[in-house]
Amino acid sequence: xxxxxxxxxxxxxxxxxxxxxxxxxxVQMLFQDLGVHPLIYEIDHDPEEKExxxxxxxxxxxxxxxxxxxxxxxxxxxxxxxxxxxxxxLIPLITPYQALSNVK
Amino acid sequence: xxxxxxQFVPSRRMGIHxxxxxxxxxxxxxxxxxSPPMILEVEAKLDNQSEDTSHGIDGPSNKYDQEASKxxxxxxxxLAQNREAARKSRLRKKxxxxxxxxxxxxxxxxxxELDRARRQGLHVGGALDNSQLGYSGTTNPGIATxxxxxxxxxxxxxxxxSDLKNALHSDIGDVELRLFVESGMRHYFDLFTMKATxxxxxxxxxxxGMWKTAAERFFFWIGGFRPxxxxxxxxxxxxxxxxxxxxxLCNLGQSCQQAEDALSQGMEKLHxxxxxxxxxxxxxxxxxYQQIGAAYEKLDALVRFVGQADHLRQETLQxxxxxxxxxxxxxxxxxxxxxxxxxRDLSSHWSSHPRESx
Numbered sequence: 001x002x003x004x005x006x007x008x009x010x011x012x013x014x015x016x017x018x019x020x021x022x023x024x025x026x027v028q029m030l031f032q033d034l035g036v037h038p039l040i041y042e043i044d045h046d047p048e049e050k051e052x053x054x055x056x057x058x059x060x061x062x063x064x065x066x067x068x069x070x071x072x073x074x075x076x077x078x079x080x081x082x083x084x085x086x087x088x089x090l091i092p093l094i095t096p097y098q099a100l101s102n103v104k
Numbered sequence: 105x106x107x108x109x110x111q112f113v114p115s116r117r118m119g120i121h122x123x124x125x126x127x128x129x130x131x132x133x134x135x136x137x138x139s140p141p142m143i144l145e146v147e148a149k150l151d152n153q154s155e156d157t158s159h160g161i162d163g164p165s166n167k168y169d170q171e172a173s174k175x176x177x178x179x180x181x182x183l184a185q186n187r188e189a190a191r192k193s194r195l196r197k198k199x200x201x202x203x204x205x206x207x208x209x210x211x212x213x214x215x216x217e218l219d220r221a222r223r224q225g226l227h228v229g230g231a232l233d234n235s236q237l238g239y240s241g242t243t244n245p246g247i248a249t250x251x252x253x254x255x256x257x258x259x260x261x262x263x264x265x266s267d268l269k270n271a272l273h274s275d276i277g278d279v280e281l282r283l284f285v286e287s288g289m290r291h292y293f294d295l296f297t298m299k300a301t302x303x304x305x306x307x308x309x310x311x312x313g314m315w316k317t318a319a320e321r322f323f324f325w326i327g328g329f330r331p332x333x334x335x336x337x338x339x340x341x342x343x344x345x346x347x348x349x350x351x352x353l354c355n356l357g358q359s360c361q362q363a364e365d366a367l368s369q370g371m372e373k374l375h376x377x378x379x380x381x382x383x384x385x386x387x388x389x390x391x392x393y394q395q396i397g398a399a400y401e402k403l404d405a406l407v408r409f410v411g412q413a414d415h416l417r418q419e420t421l422q423x424x425x426x427x428x429x430x431x432x433x434x435x436x437x438x439x440x441x442x443x444x445x446x447x448r449d450l451s452s453h454w455s456s457h458p459r460e461s462x
Contacts (some may be wrong), residue, residue, distance in 0.1 A: 026371075088420045
């Protein structure tokens with residue numbers, strides 16, 4: 001879906017979220033703890049919420065939220081983020097964006 | 105009072121109807137009365153009357169001679185009151201005995217349930233009133249299944265622990281040892297699968313930890329053990345470690361802690377949201393079912409959280425096993441198994457030996 005692709009490419013780290021979703025909030029807290037500030041896009045405040053959900057599912061996101069994009073690519077939902085972090089692979093992915101976020 | 109004739113039914117214990125015998129019967133049932141005011145009232149009446157009749161104790165004939173001169177209806181009234189009071193006393197006794205019988209039946213039922221639960225490997229308290237039987241196991245088939253399966257899981261766990269102990273003390277090769285490690289890991293993963301199914305049946309039950317022993321519950325975090333605690337428990341038993349391993353385990357510990365913290369914060373938010381949903385618009389019951397429905401939806405999020413926490417546990421175990429050698433992993437699994445076994449034994453000992461109040 002174009003909207004998603006556009007958002008993902010414009011923001012180093014993007015989390016597609018819902019305002020009521022507490023797992024999304026958990027993932028957000030994790031990124032904050034790691035020193036980055038992803039863009040949180042709350043799809044339940046978007047009129048095209050249902051389309052976005054379907055698109056995320058088609059892209060392979062099990063949530064469908066949270067859906068985490070790093071460097072324009074879909075990383076996955078909570079499971080994938082946690083697995084990456086425990087294996088030590090998440091930090092290298094976000095390092096390029098740590099400095100940038102601070103500049104903002 | 106009603107006509108004396110309908111109530112003038114001599115009890116088995118009385119031969120001839122005499123006021124003195126009535127009073128004897130009263131004394132027997134004094135302790136069983138369930139409506140003290142009435143007893144006192146009637147006994148007060150009787151006490152008043154006993155003073156009258158005691159004069160006539162010299163001989164029945166004298167008493168009746170004396171009473172023949174009093175108004176007859178007063179006597180009849182007294183006798184009727186006696187009978188009424190005695191009848192009520194008998195009814196109360198009957199009700200009390202029935203209550204005792206019911207309690208006895210219930211007690212037998214509970215003991216049977218407890219016995220059944222123990223045989224299924226559940227760890228329940230030694231005394232019935234130290235009740236860890238607060239689960240809905242008997243009414244929810246999904247949970248009943250889970251409890252049964254968990255009981256078997258614990259038995260299998262104990263078997264694996266002793267097999268692992270023997271394997272490590274023998275001169276078994278790494279290839280064979282790896283098999284033990286892998287089946288040990290798979291056993292934990294099986295539990296997570298069981299829990300996922302149970303969470304869909306009753307997530308509150310799973311999160312309450314009622315299916316685990318008391319000491320395990322003490323350390324509970326979102327439906328199970330804390331992954332970061334795991335590492336801390338295992339670390340001393342994994343030595344000697346290489347520098348790289350030490351570094352990797354340290355990093356794993358940090359990532360694990362961060363992931364846990366994130367989930368904990370998510371849970372807090374969920375608590376808040378559910379509380380707000382339930383507390384919204386309390387006054388004004390036209391929204392009642394809507395409110396309940398809204399809260400219900402939020403509870404689905406709990407199922408996801410338990411799943412996420414279990415996923416973290418599984419990932420932690422897998423990462424640990426990747427960092428360690430086969431032999432170290434085997435020692436780690438053994439240490440972990442014995443740690444949980446100790447918690448279970450502690451709980452069992454604790455509940456069957458209640459501490460005396462000082």
